[in-house]
Structure formats: structure tokens, C-alpha cells
Amino acid sequence: MAEKIGVYFDKSSLEPYLDLESLSEKIQNKWSSVCPVVRIVDQLASEQGHSTVKQDIDAGEIDAVSICGTSPRKDQEFFDFGQGVSMDRVNLRELCIWAYRNPDGSLPGDKDQPLDLQGMAQDYINMSMNKLQRSEVPEPEVLESVKKVLVLGGGWSGINAALSTAGAGYEVILVEKQKQLGGHAAQMYKTFPLKPPYTQAQEINLQERIEAVNQHPKITVYTGSTLQSLEGQPGNFTANIQVGSEQQQESVGAAVIATGWEEQDTSYLEPMGYGKHKNVITTWQLEQMAQKGEIVRPSDGAKPQSVAFVLGFSHVLEDFARQEEEEKARLEEERKKREEEEEDEAIEEPFQKTESYRHLPYTTELTTMTALKQARYIRENDESALSYIIYEHMTASGLNEHYYKAAQDDPGIMLTKGMISSLEESPQDRLVLGVEDNLIGEPVELEADLLVLPTGLVPTTALDPVVQLAYRQGKAFPELELFDGFADSNYICFPYETRRTGIYTAGCVHQPMSLAKSERDAQGAALKAIQCLESVNRGVSVHPRSGDLTYPKFNFVRCTQCRRCTIECPFGALEEDADGTPKPNIARCRRCGTCMGCCPERVIYFDNYSVGQIGAMISSIDVPEEMEEGGPRILILACENDAYPALDMAAQQGKKWSPYVRIIPVRCLGSVNTIWIADAMSKGNDGCLLLGCKYGEDYQCHFMKGSELCQSRMQNIGETLDKLGIETERVRQEEAAIDDYERIPQIIDNFVDEIFKLGPNPFKGF
Numbered sequence: 194m195a196e197k198i199g200v201y202f203d204k205s206s207l208e209p210y211l212d213l214e215s216l217s218e219k220i221q222n223k224w225s226s227v228c229p230v231v232r233i234v235d236q237l238a239s240e241q242g243h244s245t246v247k248q249d250i251d252a253g254e255i256d257a258v259s260i261c262g263t264s265p266r267k268d269q270e271f272f273d274f275g276q277g278v279s280m281d282r283v284n285l286r287e288l289c290i291w292a293y294r295n296p297d298g299s300l301p302g303d304k305d306q307p308l309d310l311q312g313m314a315q316d317y318i319n320m321s322m323n324k325l326q327r328s329e330v331p332e333p334e335v336l337e338s339v340k341k342v343l344v345l346g347g348g349w350s351g352i353n354a355a356l357s358t359a360g361a362g363y364e365v366i367l368v369e370k371q372k373q374l375g376g377h378a379a380q381m382y383k384t385f386p387l388k389p390p391y392t393q394a395q396e397i398n399l400q401e402r403i404e405a406v407n408q409h410p411k412i413t414v415y416t417g418s419t420l421q422s423l424e425g426q427p428g429n430f431t432a433n434i435q436v437g438s439e440q441q442q443e444s445v446g447a448a449v450i451a452t453g454w455e456e457q458d459t460s461y462l463e464p465m466g467y468g469k470h471k472n473v474i475t476t477w478q479l480e481q482m483a484q485k486g487e488i489v490r491p492s493d494g495a496k497p498q499s500v501a502f503v504l505g506f507s508h509v510l511e512d513f514a515r516q517e518e519e520e521k522a523r524l525e526e527e528r529k530k531r532e533e534e535e536e537d538e539a540i541e542e543p544f545q546k547t548e549s550y551r552h553l554p555y556t557t558e559l560t561t562m563t564a565l566k567q568a569r570y571i572r573e574n575d576e577s578a579l580s581y582i583i584y585e586h587m588t589a590s591g592l593n594e595h596y597y598k599a600a601q602d603d604p605g606i607m608l609t610k611g612m613i614s615s616l617e618e619s620p621q622d623r624l625v626l627g628v629e630d631n632l633i634g635e636p637v638e639l640e641a642d643l644l645v646l647p648t649g650l651v652p653t654t655a656l657d658p659v660v661q662l663a664y665r666q667g668k669a670f671p672e673l674e675l676f677d678g679f680a681d682s683n684y685i686c687f688p689y690e691t692r693r694t695g696i697y698t699a700g701c702v703h704q705p706m707s708l709a710k711s712e713r714d715a716q717g718a719a720l721k722a723i724q725c726l727e728s729v730n731r732g733v734s735v736h737p738r739s740g741d742l743t744y745p746k747f748n749f750v751r752c753t754q755c756r757r758c759t760i761e762c763p764f765g766a767l768e769e770d771a772d773g774t775p776k777p778n779i780a781r782c783r784r785c786g787t788c789m790g791c792c793p794e795r796v797i798y799f800d801n802y803s804v805g806q807i808g809a810m811i812s813s814i815d816v817p818e819e820m821e822e823g824g825p826r827i828l829i830l831a832c833e834n835d836a837y838p839a840l841d842m843a844a845q846q847g848k849k850w851s852p853y854v855r856i857i858p859v860r861c862l863g864s865v866n867t868i869w870i871a872d873a874m875s876k877g878n879d880g881c882l883l884l885g886c887k888y889g890e891d892y893q894c895h896f897m898k899g900s901e902l903c904q905s906r907m908q909n910i911g912e913t914l915d916k917l918g919i920e921t922e923r924v925r926q927e928e929a930a931i932d933d934y935e936r937i938p939q940i941i942d943n944f945v946d947e948i949f950k951l952g953p954n955p956f957k958g959f
């Protein structure tokens with residue numbers, strides 16, 4: 194808890210807009226008992242500025258620092274004064290000056306909307322003082338970490354993940370359910386070009402890699418083995434492995450899941466003649482034929498003279514798309530029902546097998562490149578043979594363009610954009626395809642000996658709980674139904690990461706990808722696993738708040754064992770005992786604060802982030818007694834990952850918004866405890882705006898569903914406000930992504946306009 198706070202103003206970013214002398218005087222008067230040092234420094238982000246602060250710390254004058262100047266997102270490391278010193282940044286430049294000044298640098302002097310930037314700055318500084326007074330210097334919870342990584346799956350991705358991890362000096366346990374390593378790659382003929390000039394498919398050097406794995410002193414391989422369960426937490430997992438008839442136990446610190454894919458249920462190809470016509474096959478079937486050196490027509494075993502590859506046939510799959518929508522709606526309905534029931538029922542999330550037709554009536558890089566590659570196989574098989582590729586979208590990006598061009602230059606390969614309008618079988622078992630909307634501009638008919646349809650890749654996590662987690666919240670990765678069976682926790686910002694900390698995915702279990710990409714993906718996942726090992730043993734969070742020393746603490750005396758925190762933790766970090774008392778697993782925790790936000794008893798807190806602390810910051814806001822004179826006062830709680838940076842960027846680009854708002858960043862809207870809103874409103878604030886990430890299926894929340902949870906909590910606060918006689922419209926939640934800097938000032942101003950229409954909070958003045 195800070196007792197001697199030093200306040201430092203950065204003159205270079207605040208003058209002439211703020212009267213720093215006057216602000217200094219006010220701080221000295223108001224905070225004299227806890228603020229022995231207030232300085233105005235010409236340029237804080239300079240060696241001289243840094244050493245001014247450092248000297249005060251070293252002399253024992255202060256034990257906490259409040260830097261008043263630029264956004265906390267700027268010069269983060271520069272303003273780190275080391276462990277043991279509480280730090281806060283007061284964002285006066287972006288939020289208090291740049292959001293209001295004119296392009297010529299002047300401040301508007303609108304008499305209808307008087308700008309009281311001094312008052313605003315004073316509010317923000319008071320918030321900082323309250324924040325620091327309620328901050329402890331975080332002490333990390335250091336756990337012993339086993340420097341060993343479990344790699345599950347011995348196909349191409351697993352092999353590469355194992356080699357990368359071992360290459361970095363860490364031990365690896367590689368578990369493969371088949372008797373040999375290699376997976377699907379062992380059944381493939383060639384891969385797309387991996388080296389210049391990127392025009393020829395090439396051999397897969399699989400055997401070489403398998404040799405490297407088998408000979409590596411740091412890799413232990415279990416083939417013909419399965420993972421029975423994974424218990425514990427990052428740094429200290431126990432993997433129970435079934436090796437033949439024996440049970441083997443291994444201690445590992447992190448895991449890479451590289452269990453790959455299974456072929457999609459071919460029933461979705463039926464509208465394109467699969468299963469009806471003998472000479473309609475999939476790319477995976479053709480690949481295996483090529484590997485055996487036997488590309489033939491199934492009907493008569495003859496070498497095909499003409500082969501049609503069809504990429505995408507979305508119009509044929511309309512029925513499936515409709516089914517997909519219906520299925521999604523049903524699953525969402527079930528999920529909501531389950532969530533409602535969870536209050537009283539067991540919280541384990543049941544594994545839901547993902548229906549395979551949900552995967553993919555669209556063209557990917559993988560299906561495009563496979564068609565290009567296999568069209569060349571046909572030509573290699575018989576140089577007089579012809580290949581046709583009929584595509585809706587040609588997805589050959591980057592260096593793959595060279596391979597696409599090489600196919601275009603081959604006189605035996607015809608490529609056309611088009612849609613299949615009809616499919617018949619001739620008496621000679623040939624396929625007759627009608628092609629419309631093509632580049633020629635009129636319908637054409639093609640005859641082919643063989644029709645090849647793309648193979649859909651379904652991640653193994655969609656079919657089986659491959660990892661068998663011994664977690665209170667279930668054996669599998671949760672809520673797979675919303676993500677088509679992929680186990681990721683955030684595609685956009687955190688590839689590799691699942692919703693179970695310390696467990697990463699690589700290769701086609703992560704998303705459909707080529708061997709080249711799988712190799713890079715395996716390297717990435719291996720590095721994440723290593724980062725995890727090396728974070729746990731320093732007591733810091735792995736991600737997304739990498740390096741965070743804090744973790745949730747529990748004041749169990751007040752706990753009513755309501756289990757809300759255990760249920761709402763998005764990452765399965767909280768187990769519970771038989772009575773329902775939460776049992777935290779710190780290394781699984783991502784420090785989102787969702788548990789803190791949901792706890793009705795305010796049992797949970799972090800050293801530098803707590804219900805009491807933010808509550809005190811809200812109380813620091815000076816609420817004008819008369820709305821007509823000082824304007825309304827509106828609290829904004831903004832997600833620090835998206836909305837807050839968007840506000841910063843908006844200000845940096847000269848966008849403006851109402852001066853009646855006061856903004857407090859929060860770790861996630863999931864961490865918002867409703868008591869903050871109730872307190873803000875009961876203290877006379879006229880409105881409260883919550884700015885968080887998009888939620889639902891296209892979610893962007895770093896912590897999975899913080900905005901969604903906050904929204905449902907807001908319904909409860911609505912009832913409380915209703916009872917108090919405060920209009921529920923005074924509290925609103927809006928979605929804002931990091932690139933919403935154009936829109937975010939408008940969101941604020943629209944809300945402020947509505948508050949003006951509602952008039953003053955009836956609690957004002959009480």
C-alpha cells in the first residue's frame with residue numbers, strides 16, 4: 194500500500210493546455226499526508242526525467258510514482274522503476290488535452306459546453322492517488338516448473354514441434370497413437386513447393402525428420418500410445434499415458450496438441466455425385482493413389498485421360514448451409530440453457546461432437562493448392578492427359594502465386610472460374626459437367642474420366658476429447674460448438690492458445706494448413722510452450738497479460754461458496770472443494786479478473802486491481818451538483834485491450850468527444866463488478882458507459898466472453914436501478930474494437946446526448 198506518492202508532471206506534453214503550477218498546489222493541499230513530492234519536469238521521457246524520479250525513490254522520499262503526461266501505452270518500459278515501486282500513469286495528454294484541442298492547437302471556447310480541463314485533470318490525478326493508495330506491490334507466486342513438454346500426435350506437426358522444442362534444449366515426451374510416426378504425411382505423395390522457384394511440388398522429407406526425432410537425446414517417443422489424462426496446471430502437469438498394456442506417468446510443464454485432422458464425413462459431397470458415381474473421388478483418395486503410383490479410375494482401373502477438379506460448390510450446398518444455421522441456433526440455445534442451469538447443476542461442460550458438415554463449403558488455400566498439385570500429378574501420370582480446375586475462388590497467395598502461374602503455363606491444365614450447374618454420368622462412366630458463370634461468358638460442358646472433390650479437414654478435437662483433461666470444467670476444450678471444433682481461445686490475437694493455459698495447438702488441429710505452414714505452426718506452438726515453462730517458474734502470467742505478477746487472491750472468510758467464480762472462470766483455473774469453496778490453480782490463470790467481477794461478496798482481489806480500488810477511483814470523480822452548470826458527469830469503464838487503445842488512437846488522430854466523461858481502464862469488462870455501477874449512480878453520476886469487445890460467435894474478447902458476461906450482469910443492475918428509481922437507460926454497454934477509433938467518439942457523444950435528454954440523475958445532491 195503506497196504511503197509516499199511522488200507526482201510528476203511532464204511539461205512537454207501538458208503545457209500550455211494545463212496550468213501545472215495550480216494542479217501541483219491543489220495536490221499538495223489535498224494529498225499532503227501521502228504526497229511528499231510533486232514535481233514539474235521539462236521532459237519526463239528523457240534520461241534526466243527518469244533520473245529525477247529514480248533519485249527520489251533511491252533517497253526513500255517516495256514508494257510510489259504517479260506519472261502525469263502521455264498515455265500509459267507509451268514508453269511502458271521506460272517508466273518501469275523496478276519491482277517494489279508501485280506505478281501509475283495518468284493519461285492527461287490523450288484523454289484530457291488531445292481529445293479536445295483544435296487542429297491548430299487551440300482549445301475550443303464553446304460557451305454551451307465549457308471546457309474545464311483543469312477540473313478533468315484534477316479528477317484523473319485524484320483517481321491515481323486513490324489507486325496507488327490501494328495498490329500493493331505484487332509479490333509473484335513462483336512455482337517449480339518441469340522443463341519438459343508433452344507433444345501429443347506424431348504426425349508432421351508433432352514431429353516438428355518435438356524437434357523445435359528439443360532443439361531449444363527442452364525435454365520432450367512425444368505420444369503417437371499409431372505404431373509409427375508420420376501421420377497423414379506418411380500417406381502423401383508430394384507437398385507444394387517449399388523452395389525457389391516455387392514451381393514444382395516436392396518430396397516430403399518425412400523419414401529424415403523421423404530419424405532426427407528417434408535419435409534426439411532429449412525426445413522420448415511413445416508410439417502405439419494414448420494420453421489417458423492430463424492433470425495439474427502449467428509447469429506441473431501429470432500425463433497418464435497408456436503404452437500398450439502399461440500405464441506410464443510423465444511430469445510435463447506444458448503440452449502441444451498436434452493430433453491433426455480426420456477426413457470430413459463424405460455425405461456432404463453427395464450433392465456432387467460422391468457415392469453415386471464411381472468415378473467421383475476426393476483429393477485425399479487421389480493423394481493416396483498417387484503415393485502408391487496408381488492413379489486410376491475406380492470404375493475400370495484405367496489411367497484417366499481427363500480429370501476435373503472442382504473447388505467450391507457453395508450453391509450446391511445451400512441445404513447444408515441451412516442445416517448449419519439451424520444447428521448453430523440449436524447449439525447456442527443449448528449453451529444458454531446450460532449456462533442458466535449451471536447455477537445449480539454440475540459445471541462440467543459436456544463434450545459436444547461437432548457435426549462435420551459445418552466444415553466447409555468454402556475454398557481454402559489448402560484446397561486450392563491441392564488441386565493445383567494434383568492437376569500436375571495427372572499430367573505426370575500420363576503426359577497426354579488433361580486436367581480441368583473449376584474454381585469459385587483461387588486462393589493462391591504469396592509465393593504460391595508462382596505455382597499457380599506454372600499451372601497456367603501448362604497446356605494440359607485448363608483453369609476456369611465457374612459454377613457447376615449440372616452433373617451427369619455417361620454410359621462409359623464418364624462425368625459430364627455443366628459449367629456456368631465462367632470466364633468464357635456462356636455455359637460450357639466438360640467431359641472427364643474422373644471428378645475430384647476437395648476433402649474437408651475436421652480437427653480431431655471436434656471428434657473426441659483428445660486431451661482428456663482432469664479439470665473440474667470438463668475433459669475437453671470448452672464450447673467447441675461455437676468454433677467449429679477448433680480449440681483456439683482467440684484466433685485474431687493469440688494463435689496457438691487454447692482455453693486451457695499451457696496447452697497449445699499446432700498444425701491441422703489448429704486450422705487447415707499445408708505442411709509448410711504446419712511446420713511453422715509447430716515452431717510457434719513449441720515457443721509458446723517454452724514461454725509457459727519459463728513464465729511459471731518466475732511467477733508471471735504467460736498470456737495475454739504476459740509478465741503480470743499479480744494473481745487472484747481470496748478472502749475466504751467472506752466466501753459463501755456460491756460457485757459463481759468457478760463457473761464463470763473462462764480458463765478452468767478454479768477448481769472447488771466438496772463444499773464449493775474455490776481452489777485456485779494460479780498457473781492456469783490469465784489474470785482477467787472475471788472472477789473478481791462476478792463475486793457478489795467481493796472476496797477476490799489482485800494486489801494492484803480490486804473492487805475497492807476501482808470503487809475509490811470512481812469516488813474521486815467530482816460530480817457537479819447542477820447539471821445545468823457543470824454539465825452531466827458520465828463514467829466510462831473501457832476494456833484496456835481494445836476500447837482504451839481505440840480512445841487513445843482517436844485522440845491522437847484529433848477526434849473529439851464530450852468533456853463530461855471520465856474514463857477508467859479495466860482489465861476486461863468481465864472484471865466489472867456491478868457494485869461499481871451502483872456506487873457511481875448512487876453518487877450522482879448521470880450515466881455509465883461500458884466499452885468492451887464484440888461478443889457472440891465472432892467474439893474478440895481476449896478473455897473469451899468478458900463482454901457477454903458483463904452484459905448479463907448488467908441486466909441485474911438494471912433491476913437494481915429500477916428499484917432505486919433511476920432510469921436503466923443511464924447505463925449502457927457498447928462494443929468497440931481496437932480499430933473503432935473513428936466510431937468511438939460518436940458512441941460517447943450519442944450517449945451523452947441521451948443523458949442530456951434524460952436530465953440529471955435523481956440521486957444528484959444526495
Ligand code: SF4
Nearest residue numbers: 762782783785786788
Ligand atoms: S482471473 Fe480470470 S483466469 Fe484467473 S481465476 Fe479469475 S476468472 Fe479465472
Ligand code: SF4
Nearest residue numbers: 752753755756758792
Ligand atoms: S464468487 Fe465469491 S462468494 Fe462465490 S464462491 Fe467465488 S469467491 Fe466465494
